[in-house]
Amino acid sequence: MSAADPAILYPQHVTELQIRATEALARGGFDHLLVPSGTLHYQVFDDRDYPYAVNPQFKAWLPLVRNPGSWLVFTPGHKPKLIYLQPFDYWHVVPEAPSGWWVEHFEIAIIRTPAEAAQHLPTAVERCAILGEPQSALGGFVPNNPPAVVNYLEYHRAFKTPYEFAMMREATRIGVRAHRAAEAGFRAGLSEFDIHLAYCAAARQDANDLPYRNIVALNEHGAVLHYTELATQAPGDVRSxxxxxxxxxxxYASDITRTYAHDTGGEFQALIDAVDGAQRRMCDQVRPGTDYRRIHLDAHLALAGILHDFGISRLSPEATVETGVSSVFFPHGIGHGIGLQVHDVAGFAQSDRGGTIPKPDGHPYLRTTRVLEPGMVVTIEPGIYFVDLLLDGLKRGEYAGAVDWDRIAAFRPYGGIRIEDDVACTEAAPLNLTRDGFAETA
Incomplete structure (x- = not known):
């Protein structure tokens, strides 16, 4: 992304947010929108704070992620206001004065203590929709998170502006660069911990900057869906x-998953290739009017076909799905919305007035059920895993004979496979941010 892009794209983004906020306030019967950036939380019986995480409602307006104690104020018909905390502090680095391509779009008031924000907030607190955590309360300004306002803003956050696409593209480029460094570390025989460090170094981001904890899993650890232990010693026999x-x-966040085989000519690599091919076809389903639940259910059928082709399932693909055997090997959802948050909000929203679109029966872990529309960005992340807990349950159940246990034993040491891309729905063909990012650095 060129340095000029944010300055060009940001004005339209801020205008769109003002349009949305104006409607949201009207629906809730409020005059002002107040969004605290959030505060530091301290550990009980200690004086250490937890890592700060900015209020996503705040960073929707501003590219500021390390500024606790600040506020965004919007009143329809008026320029948005940023109340910016720049404390007197010799214990920590003090945020620099606001500068850059975004500042001209805000009235900015600099404060030196969090309490000073109150003098810059509207006087009629009862007329304010305040979006934030309880810890962000300031005097009488207590976050009330009115459902009519939150429902509207979160529902429409699914539709990304051109500015947001630019932010997500750059997050993807950074992630791809780091993924390539991680693969090189794997090929060099590094431990999970050292691969993680190589990733962070290539991304130039540490644990507090990354959008979520890295999952770095060698061999059987790939069967743990959210494996984050980071073994410091490399296994003697590196397989996957x-x-x-x-x-x-x-x-903004990117969310990328790849799986590699040490033996690129072996059967596990062939299984990776099969999942990768199916995943590409699933990504092509990210089109206007497609029910995201349909992609999830179709994924089960496609993965059941792979299980059958590799001699793991003895049933037809249809029977593998109908009996629930496919869920033993693919036990999570096909993906989720992504943007300001990795698991972005309103994935189940029936409309911008609320309501819930149910998940398909028997699929409790699907995180999005909406019909796709242009501007939405979702992840597509099918997987095949060999999870001891789930396999043991299958072996004790009525469908124990539906699979070839010798084939499962052969694949168990490799853990599992997951391939994940971030895909944008457009008026035409899907836009695969992740594949485009890898292609740029091929």
Whole structure:
């Protein structure tokens, strides 16, 4: 992304947010929108704070992610106001004065203590929709998170502006660069911990900057869906590598998963290739009017076909799905919305007035049920895993004979496979941010 892009794209983004906020306030019967950036939380019986995480409602407006104690104020018909905390502090680095391509779009008031924000907030607190955590309360300004306002804003956050696409593209480029470094570390025989460090170094981001904890899993660890232990010693026999890791830029996230085989000519590599091919076809389903639940259910059928082709399932693909055997090997959802948050909000929203679109029966872990529309960005992340807990349940159940246990034993030491891309729905063909990012650095 060129340095000029944010300055060009940001004005339209801020205008769109003002349009949305105006409607949201009207629906809730409020005059002002107040969004605290959030505060530091301290550990009980200690004086250490937890890592700060900015309020996503705040960073939707501003590319600021390390500024606790600040506020965004919007009143329809008026320029948005940023109340910016720049404390007197010799214990920590003090945020620099606001500068850059975004400042001209805000009235800015600099404060030196969090309490000073009150003098810059509207006087009629009862007329304010305040979006934030309880810890962000300031005097009488207590976050009330009115459902009519939150429902509207979160529902429409699914539709990304051109500025947001630019932020997500850059987050993807950073993530891809780091993924390539991680694969090189795997090929060089590094431990999970050292691969993680190589990833962070390539991304130039540490654990507090990354959008979520890196999943760096060698061999059997790939069967743990959210494996984050990071063994410090490399295994003696390196067979496989699953990495699920993203990057951040301007408050936006990327979410990328790849799986590698040490033996690129072996059967596990062939299984990876089969999942990768099916995943590409699933990504092509990200089109206007497609029910995201349909992609999830179709994924089960496609993966059941792979299980049958590799001699793991003895049933037809249809029977593998109908009996629930496919869920033993693919036990999570096909993906989720992504943007300001890795698991972005309103995935089940029936409309911008609320309501819930149910998940398909028997699929409790699906995180999105909406019909796709242009501007939405979702992840597509099918997988095949060999999870001891789930396999043991299958072996004790009525469908124990539906699979070839010798084939399962052969694949168990490799853990599992997951391939994940971030895909944008457009008026035409899907836009695969992740594949485009890898292509740029091929």
């Amino acid at each position: 590598f699953l990495i699920d890791a993203g990057a951040s830029f301007g408050g």
